[in-house]
Amino acid sequence: MKYQFLLKRFNLDINVLKNKLNPFSRGEFTSDNLTNRIQLSGWLNKEKVKNLDEIDIILEEEKQNTPLKFENLRNDLLKIALKHKKVCLRIKQLSSIKISSSVLKKKLENFLINSFIDLQEPKTTILIELFKENGKVFYRIFSYQSNNIIVEKKQFSNLSVLIENPQGKEEIANFLRLCLIFNLGLLVIHEDKEKFHTLLNNAKKETKGKLSNFNVQVYKSLSDVKGYIKIGFSKHAKLHERDLFQFIDKNKNKKILLVFGNEHFGLTQQTRDKLPFLFCLTEEKIKPLKADQALAYFLGIYNSIINL
Numbered sequence: 001m002k003y004q005f006l007l008k009r010f011n012l013d014i015n016v017l018k019n020k021l022n023p024f025s026r027g028e029f030t031s032d033n034l035t036n037r038i039q040l041s042g043w044l045n046k047e048k049v050k051n052l053d054e055i056d057i058i059l060e061e062e063k064q065n066t067p068l069k070f071e072n073l074r075n076d077l078l079k080i081a082l083k084h085k086k087v088c089l090r091i092k093q094l095s096s097i098k099i100s101s102s103v104l105k106k107k108l109e110n111f112l113i114n115s116f117i118d119l120q121e122p123k124t125t126i127l128i129e130l131f132k133e134n135g136k137v138f139y140r141i142f143s144y145q146s147n148n149i150i151v152e153k154k155q156f157s158n159l160s161v162l163i164e165n166p167q168g169k170e171e172i173a174n175f176l177r178l179c180l181i182f183n184l185g186l187l188v189i190h191e192d193k194e195k196f197h198t199l200l201n202n203a204k205k206e207t208k209g210k211l212s213n214f215n216v217q218v219y220k221s222l223s224d225v226k227g228y229i230k231i232g233f234s235k236h237a238k239l240h241e242r243d244l245f246q247f248i249d250k251n252k253n254k255k256i257l258l259v260f261g262n263e264h265f266g267l268t269q270q271t272r273d274k275l276p277f278l279f280c281l282t283e284e285k286i287k288p289l290k291a292d293q294a295l296a297y298f299l300g301i302y303n304s305i306i307n308l
Contacts, residue, residue, distance in 0.1 A: 001041075001042070001043070001044070001060070001061070002039060002040065002041050002060075002061040002064075003039060003040045003044050003058055003059060003060055003061065004032055004035075004037040004038070004039040004040075004058075004059040004061070004142065005017075005037060005038050005039070005040075005055055005057075005058060005059070006037065006055075006056045006057040006058075006059065007038075007054055007055065007056060008053070008054060008055070008056045012054055014038060017038065017054055018038075020052055020054065021040070021049060021052075023048075024044065024045040024048040024049050025040055025042060025043060025044045025045070025049070026042045026043040027040050027041050027042015027043060027044075028040070028041050028042060034094050034129070034131055035094065037059075044058070046058055046060075050145075057144050058144060058145075059127065059142040059143075059144050060142060060143050060144065061140070061141075061142055062076075062080045062126070062141040062142060062143050063076050063080070063139075063140055063141035064140060065133070065138045065139075065140050066138060066139055066140065067136055067137070067138055068130065068136075068137040068138060068139050070107075073108075073128070073139055074108065074111055076141060077089075077108060077111075077112070077126065077128070077141070078111070078112070078115055078117075080126055080141060080143060081112055081115075081117045081126065082117070084123070084124040084126070084143060085117075085118060085123075086118045086119075086120075086121055086122050086123045086124065087112075087117065087118075087119065087122050087123075087124045087125070087126050087143075088119060088122035088124075088125050088126070089105055089108055089109055089112070089119075089125075089126050089128070090105075090125055090126065090127045090128070091104055091105050091108075091127075091128045091129075091130065092127065092128070092129050092130070093129075093130045093131070094129055094130065094131040095130070095131040095132040096132070097130055097131075097132060097137055099130065099137070101130075102304065105304070106300055106301070106304045108128075109300050109303065109304070110296065110297055110300035110301075113178075113296040113299055113300055114293060114296045114297075116177055116178075116181065118181050119303075120156075120181060120182055120183065123145065124143050124144070124145055125143065125144050125145075126141065126142075126143050127141065127142040127143070127144065128140075128141050129141075129142070155303065155306060156182045156183060156184055156299065156302070157183065158252075158253065158254060158255050158256060159182075159184055159185075159256050159258060159302070160184060160185035160186070160187060160228065160255070160256070160257050160258070161175060161178075161179060161184050161185065161186050161187065161257075161258050161260065161295060162186075162187040162188065162189065162222070162225065162257055162258065162259045162260070163175060163186075163187075163188050163189070163260050163261075163262065163291065164188075164189045164222075164259065164260070164261050164262060164267055164268060164271055165189060165190060165191075165261075165262050165265075165268075166188060166190070166196070166199065166262050167262050167263070167264055168199070169199050169202040169203040169206065170203070170206070171262060171263050171291070171292070172199055172200060172203035173203040173204075173206050173207045174292035175291075175292055175295070176203055176204065176207045176214065177207055178292060178295055178296060178299075179214075180207070180214065182299060185217075186214075186216045186217075187216070187217045187218075187219060187225060187257070188216055188217070188218050188219070189218075189219050189220065189221065189222060189271070190218055190219075190220075191220065193218045196218055197218075200216055222259065222271050222274045222275075223274060225257065227255060228255045228256060228257035229251055229254055229255065229256050229257065229276075229277070230256075230257045230259055230274075230275055230276060230277070231247070231256060231257070231258060231259065231275065231276075231277040231278070231279060232258075232259040232260070232261075232267055232271070232272060232275040232277070232278045232279070233258070233259070233260055233267075233278070233279055233280070233281055233291075233294050233298070234261070234266055234267050234272060234278055234279075234280065235266070235280055235284075235285050235288045236272070236278075236280075237278040237279050237280040238278070238280075239277065239278060239279045239280065240279065240280050241279070241280075241281065241282075241301070243279065244279045244281075244298075244301065245301070245305060247277060247279075248301070248302055248305045248306070249305055252302075252305070252306050258295065258298060259271065259275060260291040260294060260295065261291060262291065263290050263291055263292075266291075281294050281297055281298065282297070
C-alpha cells in the first residue's frame with residue numbers, strides 16, 4: 001500500500017516528521033515526483049498517524065498512474081466508490097491539460113448518481129489527479145477521510161419529484177432509491193389510489209433503505225399540486241440544457257417540482273400543456289433518458305450549478 005501526506009505547515013523538517021512516523025509505519029519513505037509530497041510504500045497505522053499535529057490529511061493510493069480513457073476512469077471510480085459507499089469527488093490537474101475539470105467532475109458525478117452512489121453525506125473524498133507524461137495524459141486516484149468535508153446536506157431540500165401514472169413496481173422502486181438517497185419528496189399522479197399503493201408497497205419490498213415512513217402523496221391532476229414552480233422534462237420540449245442552467249441559477253432558492261412521465265409513454269399532452277417550463281435533457285431523441293435516469297442527470301446539473 002502507498003500513502004501520501006498533506007502537512008499542516010510547509011516549513012516542517014521532513015526528517016523530524018519521518019522520526020515521528022517511524023513508530024507507526026513500516027516501509028520506505030520517498031518524495032512524490034509530481035507534487036513533492038512525502039510518501040510511504042508499506043504499512044501504516046492510520047489511526048495513530050492521523051492524530052499527529054503535523055499531519056493534515058493522509059492520502060491512500062487507490063489506483064496507480066494509468067493512461068486516461070474515460071471508460072476506464074469511470075470503472076475504476078465506481079469500484080472505489082462502492083468500497084467507500086458515501087463519497088464526494090475532487091479533481092486536480094497537476095499539468096496543463098486541455099480537459100475541463102468541472103465538466104469531467106460533472107460527468108463522473110452523474111455517472112455515480114446513476115449508479116446509486118450516495119454523494120449526499122460523504123465520509124470519504126475521492127481525489128483524481130490528472131497529469132501529462134511523455135505527451136500522454138494519465139490519472140491516478142487517492143481516497144482520504146477529512147473532518148473538513150463540507151457538503152450542504154440540504155442542498156436538494158427545495159426539490160420534490162412527481163411521476164405521472166407510473167406503471168410498474170420497478171419504475172417506482174428506481175425513484176424511491178433516488179428520493180431516499182437525496183432526501184427528495186415524492187408525489188404521484190394516478191387515477192386509482194388503491195392500485196398505486198399496491199404497486200408502492202411491492203416496490204418498497206424490493207428497495208433497500210428506511211422506507212417504512214417514506215410518504216408518497218397521490219394526486220389526480222397536476223392542477224391539484226400547489227406551492228411549487230413546476231418544471232417538466234420531455235424530448236418534445238423547446239427549452240434545452242442551456243435554458244435549464246439559467247432557470248436553476250435564477251430559482252435555486254425556490255421550491256421546485258420536477259415532473260416526469262412514466263417510462264412507457266412519457267408525459268401526457270394534458271400535463272405538458274399545464275407546465276410553465278418544459279426542458280429537453282440531452283440531444284438524444286430516438287432513445288431518450290428514462291425518467292429515473294433523467295432525474296439523476298438533472299441532480300448532477302443542479303449540484304454543479306449551485307456549488308459554482
